Amino acid sequence: MQYLLLSILFSSFIFVIFKLYTRFKIETLYAIITNYVVACIVGLLFYEGKVELSSIPQKNWFLGAMALGVLFILVFNIMAATSQKLGVSVASVATKMSFVLPAFLGVFLYNEYLGSVKIIGIIIAVLAVYFVSVKRNSDVFKLSMLTLPFLVFLGSGAIDTAIKFFQELYVPENEFALFSATVFATAAVVGLIFILANSRRKPVKVNFRNIGGGILLGVPNFFSIYFLLKALDYKGLSSASIFTLNNVGIVMLSTFLGILLFKEKLESRNWLGIGLAIISILLVAFS
Template sequence: MIYLFLSILASSIIFLVFKLFDTFKIDTFQAIVVNYLIAAASGFIAYKNPVDPDQILAASWLPGTLFLGVLFIVIFNLMAITTQRSGLSVVSVATKMSVVIPILFGLIYYKEASGFLKITGIIMALVAVYLVSIKKEDKTQTVPKNLLFPILVFLGSGIIDTSIKFLEDTYVAESEIPVFSALIFTTAFCLGILALIYQALRGKTRLALKNILGGIALGVPNYFSIYFLVRALRAPGLDSSTVFTLNNMGIVMLATLIGLLFFEERLSRKNWLGISLALFSIVLIALIKSS
């Protein structure tokens, strides 16, 4: 359970760092690329064994890390497009609700326990995540022609979580978790730096020190959010549907609390209703055994 809490904490720190990006006018894409480098370095440092390139190239999970690294960059850009066209609330809900994909994968593929009370708790959690994610001040309306991008964000985010669960369960040894996580970020960094070089050659971007510092601040919690999530998925007594539900809901709850305490964000009645549902669903999922 401690790994689940630490994953929630690390992911919520990412939210805090992103909020500070606005305050300090940091170029998000530059910081994201630097963040991938720092996250990859954190993984290689945490790896207790000597890094053997030949062993990594022969690893059965290598194609999966390359696939996930590509998805990280693609989904990030899709999220940016969705935010511009449909608003922050739409991209927030699409990202958070994508947790239904790994939950269903765990219930169907791994045949995890699915008692009535647990299913009720999961459904309540999804409703809670939706309600808490809605921001009253975002008045942008989604039009049909822009629905493709939120759908792609929803599918991509869900596929990332599902792939991480499948790979760590099928191919990744306990001792390989740090380097497995590092290779995902390495792939994302390589693609991101190519994009930055292309933008620089066209005169559309210029590297700044504050963007590098922002990337460093983001990279460490980003690495540990994945590392601790993988650890939580391996913890005895917690199946993946429970882990993903509690992890996603915990991030929303803690990020909301950070917004209230540090950024004076206001919550609507729907947000408060979502928080109440979230607390109740946690009881159903974590404390009541499957019927």
């Protein structure tokens, strides 16, 4: 359970850092690429075995890790844009409502059992996530503004599903750090290729503010994935339970951080969402 709590903590920091990028005028793409380089380095340092680069492409999970890295940088950029344009809580909600995808796919892919109480808990969790995010006089849920949250929802769901898939079938526990480092390295390379491809139109400039923002993001980014893998490896809870508890916990914590750090306001319906979130956690955890 401590791994789940640590994943919630580090994941919530990511949304806060994205919000700080706007305040300190940090260019998101450059910072995100730096973040992936840092996350890769942390993963290699955290790996307890001997790192042999020539052997990594021979791993069963290598091609999947590369595909996941490409998806990571795409979703991260969309997530950052959502956080900056629509607010921390909205970005968190759009990301974390995606838990319904891996939760229910776990039933079909891994024959996990969902009892009636747990299903009710997941349904309440979806309602909780909605009510925590919705704001009066907000443009977020107008049709013209749904694109970013919807893309984040689909992308995050695909990432969570892929992480569970590789953890379940291909990645042994002692290679969690190496697998994560490979994912982040791929994301960094893809980002660098994109920047170089656009260098004629927009020359590359070294900006220490962007580098600092990337370093600040890289450490919690690595540990959010690493501890999620460790939590999924725990046999006492199904993946549906893990994803539900993890994502609802992130929504609650990032929302409270948005209040404390950025003075984001909560309405009565948002407090209702928090109450529903607590009920959903109790139902899923103790069913």
